[in-house]
Amino acid sequence: MTPAARVQTAIELLDRIVEAARAKAAPADRILAEWFRSNRFAGSKDRRAIRELVYAAIRACGPVPATGRAAMLRLAQDDPAIAPLFDGSHYGPAPLADDEPVAEGGVAPRWLVDRLAASGVDGTDAAALLDRAPLDLRVNTLRAERATLALPEAAVPTAAPHGLRLATGTPVEQWDAFRAGAIEVQDTGSQLACLAAAARPGETVVDLCAGGGGKTLALAAAMDNQGRLVASDTDRGRLSRLAPRAERAGATCIETLLLDPRREMEALSGLAGQADAVLVDAPCSGTGTWRRNPEARWRLDEAELARLAELQAYLLDIAAQLIKPGGRVVYVTCSLLDEEGAGQFEAFLARHPQLQPQAMALPLGQARGQGIRLAPAHDGTDGFFIACAG
Ligand SMILES: C[S@@+](CC[C@H](N)C(=O)[O-])C[C@H]1O[C@@H](n2cnc3c(N)ncnc32)[C@H](O)[C@@H]1O
Numbered sequence: 001m002t003p004a005a006r007v008q009t010a011i012e013l014l015d016r017i018v019e020a021a022r023a024k025a026a027p028a029d030r031i032l033a034e035w036f037r038s039n040r041f042a043g044s045k046d047r048r049a050i051r052e053l054v055y056a057a058i059r060a061c062g063p064v065p066a067t068g069r070a071a072m073l074r075l076a077q078d079d080p081a082i083a084p085l086f087d088g089s090h091y092g093p094a095p096l097a098d099d100e101p102v103a104e105g106g107v108a109p110r111w112l113v114d115r116l117a118a119s120g121v122d123g124t125d126a127a128a129l130l131d132r133a134p135l136d137l138r139v140n141t142l143r144a145e146r147a148t149l150a151l152p153e154a155a156v157p158t159a160a161p162h163g164l165r166l167a168t169g170t171p172v173e174q175w176d177a178f179r180a181g182a183i184e185v186q187d188t189g190s191q192l193a194c195l196a197a198a199a200r201p202g203e204t205v206v207d208l209c210a211g212g213g214g215k216t217l218a219l220a221a222a223m224d225n226q227g228r229l230v231a232s233d234t235d236r237g238r239l240s241r242l243a244p245r246a247e248r249a250g251a252t253c254i255e256t257l258l259l260d261p262r263r264e265m266e267a268l269s270g271l272a273g274q275a276d277a278v279l280v281d282a283p284c285s286g287t288g289t290w291r292r293n294p295e296a297r298w299r300l301d302e303a304e305l306a307r308l309a310e311l312q313a314y315l316l317d318i319a320a321q322l323i324k325p326g327g328r329v330v331y332v333t334c335s336l337l338d339e340e341g342a343g344q345f346e347a348f349l350a351r352h353p354q355l356q357p358q359a360m361a362l363p364l365g366q367a368r369g370q371g372i373r374l375a376p377a378h379d380g381t382d383g384f385f386i387a388c389a390g
Pocket residue numbers: 208209210211212213214215216232233234235238259261262264281282283284315
């Protein structure tokens with residue numbers, strides 16, 4: 001494909017991504033994957049270039065752009081190599097007309113920029129939410145040790161006790177160490193959220209919103225496979241991805257538990273007052289993960305944020321029922337908004353005066369309310385709010 005044809009393809013894909021974001025339909029990654037699958041003439045260099053253009057254009061637009069072309073013209077303001085490719089060549093974009101609309105730049109839609117600023121995230125802190133994320137690994141201590149693990153490429157130790165960092169795009173999934181379960185791909189922030197849970201061998205631990213088990217596997221390693229680790233979620237599809245991952249990782253202490261939304265305690269009743277620790281990695285806006293998923297900021301609206309905040313409070317209250325006296329609730333969201341972080345946790349503590357905030361020994365982050373906030377600009381991790389009460 002010519003460079004101009006790549007730009008035109010990226011424009012057409014952006015049109016689909018914008019439409020899907022408005023309709024809360026397929027995410028950008030899936031739209032790209034489907035296009036690549038059904039257009040085999042695009043070689044690996046074309047695919048890489050198109051993906052780069054699409055994601056750079058998504059990052060360059062704050063609010064949802066009107067069209068893919070307007071989004072690409074916004075990117076062209078930052079990248080002087082793009083405008084000359086609007087040359088009307090075969091398969092390329094039509095030449096530029098006078099006064100063509102250019103999409104608005106910025107970090108996010110205005111209402112969301114305001115919410116972030118109200119949570120103390122603005123200027124360079126806000127801009128860093130759209131940085132490109134590095135590739136972080138967690139060495140699985142059930143299979144290997146960071147100090148002695150040999151990998152095909154040199155990796156830099158991170159602040160997380162078992163963490164390593166590599167350049168984005170390193171094909172770790174093809175490495176023997178990955179196939180053997182010695183390493184997991186996991187952002188440093190996620191690893192520190194698991195560290196905050198301080199799970200120990202022999203404990204009863206509930207990972208209430210376990211999803212595909214990214215954090216469950218880290219908890220199993222911290223417990224050295226000794227004790228009871230219950231991974232629950234309401235999403236059957238996500239939860240079903242945990243078993244093969246656990247097998248690869250050699251994690252044998254995990255039980256999965258599928259929950260019915262709004263009837264969670266029916267399945268969890270046997271654990272009421274039993275858990276040493278409950279990790280609540282709650283569904284959230286994901287404002288801390290825009291580095292990986294920049295299009296998420298086009299999908300969020302105020303009603304959705306309010307729905308998520310209500311669900312987070314509800315899940316925290318379930319966690320409070322599950323811990324035994326002296327047990328702990330560890331609350332995590334990959335969001336930088338106070339309504340999903342410090343404010344949410346403060347309200348939880350107010351509803352449960354028997355619980356006190358607990359100190360967490362984390363090597364990164366800044367205090368925010370009764371917890372700790374990790375941020376791309378300050379910590380080089382995804383954004384997270386992490387807090388513990390017991
Ligand atoms: C942030 S994700 C969890 C990610 C996961 N812990 C990991 O590390 O890979 C939030 C999860 O909460 C789940 N969830 C949503 N509503 C829930 C509910 N009522 N009870 C339990 N889990 C719920 C979602 O299905 C989703 O998997």
